[in-house]
Amino acid sequence: MSFLSRMMGLPDESAPPRNAAAGRPRAEFNLGLLPEPDGRVLGEVQRKQMIAAIKAYCEQSGAGLAEAKQVVDAIARGDRLVSGTAQAESSRARPEASPGADPQAHLDQLVMxxxxxxxxxxxxxIYGTRFAEAKRAVEARRDQLMRG
Structure with missing residues (x-):
């Protein structure tokens, strides 16, 4: 770019675009078992209030700080959020499919x-709970089983 072009405020045709993220393909971020962020979280990210967005996502999902930060960072990068539960639900059988199965025994086996x-x-x-509630229940059951 010539000095005269810069002084006149003309764009530099040879330079890469200022917003490099706009030209990159959207990556996918797998949420796994975590829920999609709600409007409050998305609004905080738009306002560039990352700490508030992380806090809001923790409250919404029951996720820990590290998980919430990963989700918020993915939103800020413009990544496409993909739910892992849709894929997992289609590939695994529901507990009701095997009538003789004891769900509590299977749960205990997984924990052990x-x-x-x-x-x-x-x-x-089994119980249709949110991630945080299921995590607390499984960890409590693990502690029970370890105590004997």
Whole structure:
């Protein structure tokens, strides 16, 4: 860009666009078991109030700070949020599908094997709870089983 062009305020045709994110393809961010952020979270991100957005997402979802920060950062980058529960629900059988199965025994087995994520997913399927509630229940059951 020439000096004269800069002085006249003409755009530099050879320079990359100022907003490099606008030219990049949208990445996907897998939410896993976490819910889609609500309007309050999205509004805080738009206003560039990241701490408020993280706090709002923690309250909405029951997620921890690290998880909430990852979600908020993905929103700020413009990533497309993908729910992992839709894929997981279509690929796994519901507990009701096997009438002789004992859901509590299966849950205990998952917990004892250290498969806490699978146990949380299973708990949510059985009781239809939110992530935070299922996580607390599974962790409480783990503590019970460890005590004997």
């Amino acid at each position: 094997e250290g498969q806490l994520i699978a146990a949380i997913k299973f708990y949510r399927d």
